[in-house]
Amino acid sequence: MKLSRPFLYLLASLFFIQAVSAQKQLAKELSLYIPGEDGSNSGAVVWHPKFKRYYTSMIGNAVYPMAIFSDKGHLIDGNFEAGADLRGLWYNAATKQIEYNCYDEGGIGHYVLNATGEIINRESDKEGSYQPNEQSVGTYNEKDKLFVFPDNDFTLLSYKTIGGEIESRTKLHLDCSSKKQADEVSDQEMAERRDVRNTSVLYTGIKNSEFAVLNMDKNVIELYNGKTGLMTDKKRLPEGFSVPLYRSFNFSYANGIWWFFNKENRTWEGYK
DSSP: OOOOHHHHHHHHHHHHHHHHHTSOOOOEEEEEEOOSSSOSEEEEEEEETTTTEEEEEEESSTTSBEEEEETTSOEEEOOOBOOSOEEEEEEETTTTEEEEEESTTBOEEEEEEOTTSOEEEEEEEEOBOOSSSTTOOOEEETTTTEEEEEOTTSEEEEESSTTSOEEEEEEOOTTOSSHHHHHHOOHHHHHHHHHTBOSOOEEEEETTEEEEEEETTTTEEEEEOTTTOOEEEEEEOOTTOOSOOOSSSOEEEETTEEEEEETTTTEEEEEO
16 A cells, blocks of 8 residues: 555654653763852763873852862862853864853963873963854864854754854754754744743764754754754753752753762762
8 A cells, every 4th residue: 555745744752752752761870069068050971081080169259169070970189270250161083172162252272181191281272253242152173174163043053163164054944853944933932932941052972963952841852963053963951850940050061970060069960
């Protein structure tokens, strides 16, 4: 029996919805507490594959602390100052460095690590603003070796060199799993969808689901294809999830773990 195209489309949509709804909920993995009292936001958690350590910082001022943790979440060092007003923080597999972008005109740079992974210095690579807006949280597309910044409309701007020409633009079609759905969404509806999502867009490295967005209204992590910008998967936060969700910053992905920063207790909570 030959099935019509509309029926096949409906069937595929039902399978997608069932797969998402049947998906296993995320579970708590570990916590990273940043010591001190300065600052209220954090921008990202970074995993260093050689040293098997997590790196993170408070953001908002150059004197706010950096912190280093073991793979089990134990604090190794929490006394190093960020040295810059950080926003994005990532591990660059090409340079083997932990790199960052700053607020507004603060520029970009990297941290110098010793042979055991401790931070011994910070170096500024370029001064000035090279991002869509002053609060942009940059990330690094390891597979394509591109630096990525989301603009205010959730369009991903990718650069081979920060400050160079834009290599590509990928518009994320929020909550749309097909081109048909994306074409039917009004500008007003899309603006409303942007308003309930965290402004950070995370690079995951997951095939066909390279980027992630946090939907705060539905307690869902949405995954998007890096080429088409269409939603390909969802991950539900567990029932009873108690970490506050914020409109900007405080959301990250590292070492296969989703991270949510609790500003009330200065702790990144990791779920997998």
